[in-house]
Amino acid sequence: MSGNGGFELAGAGVVVTGAGHGIGEALARRFAAAGARVVVNDLDAKAAEAVAEEIGAGALPGDAADPDGVEALITGARAALGEIDLYCANAGTAVGGSEQAADADWERSWQVNVMSHVRASRMLTGPWLERGRGHWISTVSAAGLLTMLDAAPYAVTKHAALAFAEWLAVTYQHRGITVQALCPQGVRTDMLGGTGAAGDLLLRPTAIEPSQVAETVVEALADGRFLILPHPETAQMYQHRATDTDRWLRGLGRVQQQLDATR
Incomplete structure (x- = not known):
C-alpha cells in the first residue's frame, strides 16, 4: 500500500506478469519474501505454477x-487478493x-511491450482512483531511455x-497513483542470450543477476522514484543523450x- 512512507509490501496484493522466469x-x-500476497x-503456465508453488503465491497463467x-488476469487477481495494490x-x-x-x-512487440500496459491500466486506474491509491511498475529496460542496436522493434516499443x-x-x-519505470541494462536472463553481437558488446560486460534488479525495485518502492535504475551508469548515459544528442x-x-564490420 502507498503512503508518505512509500509502499509497504507486507500484506499487499501484488500481480507480476512474466513472472515464470x-x-x-x-x-x-x-x-513474497517481504510478505506480499503475490499472483504469478x-x-x-508450468513455469508460473512452479514459481507460485515455491513461494506460496497464486498462479494465473x-x-x-x-x-x-x-x-x-486482473479479474482473477482481484478475486484472489481482494484488490490489486x-x-x-x-x-x-x-x-x-x-x-x-x-x-x-513489429506487431507482436507492440502488443506485448506497449498494449499490454495500456489494457491493464484501463482496468486498474478506475478502482485505484476510487480508493485514492494504487501502484504501477513498468519494466521498460534501458532501451527505452537510450536505444538498443540491432533491435529496432524492441527499442522503439520500449x-x-x-x-x-x-x-x-x-x-x-496527484490522485494517489504512483508510477515507476524499471530500466535495467543487461540482466542475466534467457532474454540476454538472444541479443547477439550487440548484446555481447553493450550488455554482457555489466550484466547483473535478476535478484539484484529485484533488490533495487524494493529500495525504489520506499521512495517512489519514477526511474528505477539497477545500473547507476544508465543515469549518466541518459543525461549525455539529452544534453548532447x-x-x-x-x-x-x-x-x-x-x-x-564483424558481419
Missing part, C-alpha cells in the same frame, strides 16, 4: 498482452532486426512503454560500425 520471477520471489502470471488474457507490467518480448523486420514482429509510464505518472500522481548518436554510430 527472469526479472519477473525474481520480483515475485522478493515480494506467465505465458508459460495466460497471455498478459491479449485483451481477454488481461481481463482474465501493486501491478508489475513486466512481461516483454525482445525482437531484434531493423526496419526490415517482419510486420508480425521507448513507447516509457512514454506511456510517464503519461500515467503525470496524469494520476548529436555526440551521443555519433558515439553509438561508431559502435554500430564495429558491429557491421
Whole structure:
C-alpha cells in the first residue's frame, strides 16, 4: 500500500506478469519474501505454477498482452487478493532486426511491450482512483531511455512503454497513483542470450543477476522514484543523450560500425 512512507509490501496484493522466469520471477520471489500476497502470471503456465508453488503465491497463467488474457488476469487477481495494490507490467518480448523486420514482429512487440500496459491500466486506474491509491511498475529496460542496436522493434516499443509510464505518472500522481519505470541494462536472463553481437558488446560486460534488479525495485518502492535504475551508469548515459544528442548518436554510430564490420 502507498503512503508518505512509500509502499509497504507486507500484506499487499501484488500481480507480476512474466513472472515464470527472469526479472519477473525474481520480483515475485522478493515480494513474497517481504510478505506480499503475490499472483504469478506467465505465458508459460508450468513455469508460473512452479514459481507460485515455491513461494506460496497464486498462479494465473495466460497471455498478459491479449485483451481477454488481461481481463482474465486482473479479474482473477482481484478475486484472489481482494484488490490489486501493486501491478508489475513486466512481461516483454525482445525482437531484434531493423526496419526490415517482419510486420508480425513489429506487431507482436507492440502488443506485448506497449498494449499490454495500456489494457491493464484501463482496468486498474478506475478502482485505484476510487480508493485514492494504487501502484504501477513498468519494466521498460534501458532501451527505452537510450536505444538498443540491432533491435529496432524492441527499442522503439520500449521507448513507447516509457512514454506511456510517464503519461500515467503525470496524469494520476496527484490522485494517489504512483508510477515507476524499471530500466535495467543487461540482466542475466534467457532474454540476454538472444541479443547477439550487440548484446555481447553493450550488455554482457555489466550484466547483473535478476535478484539484484529485484533488490533495487524494493529500495525504489520506499521512495517512489519514477526511474528505477539497477545500473547507476544508465543515469549518466541518459543525461549525455539529452544534453548532447548529436555526440551521443555519433558515439553509438561508431559502435554500430564495429558491429557491421564483424558481419
